[in-house]
């Protein structure tokens with residue numbers, strides 16, 4: 225059992241508040257991803273959990289016990305860094321076995337554990353090599369193996385895949401998740417890559433300027449972003465954000481974009497907006513909220529636009545179109561839209577588009 229609790233954990237570097245009073249409850253065996261833009265405090269938070277950075281205030285508990293005064297080596301956590309941090313003069317086998325040697329494990333037992341972990345990570349054939357004779361992906365696997373071999377209570381990962389090429393990253397993120405699930409080790413994984421966060425996490429913690437924006441499962445966060453920052457940060461291609469004014473017409477309420485394109489809102493959305501007492505909103509549109517409505521059917525609830533650009537992704541395509549004078553993206557079937565097509569009709573999913581407060585950015589629900 226290794227649940228981790230953060231209570232109002234904060235870090236100040238002089239006047240810089242790198243992490244502001246973060247509360248987080250990590251369940252035993254859970255895979256938590258900390259995600260956010262550069263400088264938002266991800267590494268600082270992870271380093272405080274590891275004990276590599278002192279906390280300014282708050283407390284950290286492992287299995288209900290306060291570990292703030294505990295040295296990093298006593299915390300039973302293994303950290304995997306972005307730059308691998310392998311010992312260059314040691315072979316792969318020596319790198320893997322180093323932590324066990326430091327704990328005075330007998331050589332025969334170390335050799336057994338090393339070959340076990342090497343098998344798990346397909347490093348068997350590379351055990352006699354030095355790190356400089358390995359590819360980036362192989363080095364990353366050795367770094368991972370060094371963490372695995374210790375059988376720690378908690379894994380801490382700080383952008384472990386960011387030095388790898390795109391294809392290797394996809395393979396490695398699956399390997400890491402499979403190993404973690406098999407071992408059941410509580411894990412905290414830092415990344416600025418929202419796709420890694422979406423695909424790997426049991427729960428995502430979105431950070432911005434040292435503050436938690438939202439905590440939830442990937443689909444929670446994707447479908448119900450707490451604010452426009454989370455909405456635009458999570459999702460690929462990204463959500464477009466565009467200002468709209470509200471135009472009331474009897475019981476109806478329309479979003480008015482730019483000069484005159486209007487979209488009627490369904491009843492629950494009207495109620496939310498009435499409660500919020502706003503006359504303007506920021507509208508968050510994901511590409512899948514905007515779709516082609518067939519050939520110029522002016523009766524479809526939506527808008528007309530020329531096709532500005534088409535990106536083919538293989539299984540689907542994304543068309544860049546214009547709504548209210550602003551470019552947005554629409555998900556379309558490959559081949560169904562061509563650059564230069566004029567006046568195509570688009571349907572907007574008014575049930576699913578996101579509405580945010582024009583000043584605070586908070587979701588209006």
Ligand SMILES: Nc1ncnc2c1ncn2[C@@H]1O[C@H](COP(=O)(O)OP(=O)(O)OP(=O)(O)O)[C@@H](O)[C@H]1O
Nearest residue numbers: 237240242260261262263264265266267268269416
């Ligand atoms: N030792 C330090 N002294 C002063 N400020 C620091 C120190 N370490 C980090 N900071 C500041 O704290 C903030 C958070 O840094 P941190 O490294 O945690 O960000 P990050 O989210 O990991 O970013 P990245 O994605 O670029 O790695 C930044 O503004 C950074 O400049």
Ligand SMILES: [Mg+2]
Nearest residue numbers: 266267268382
């Ligand atoms: Mg960092």
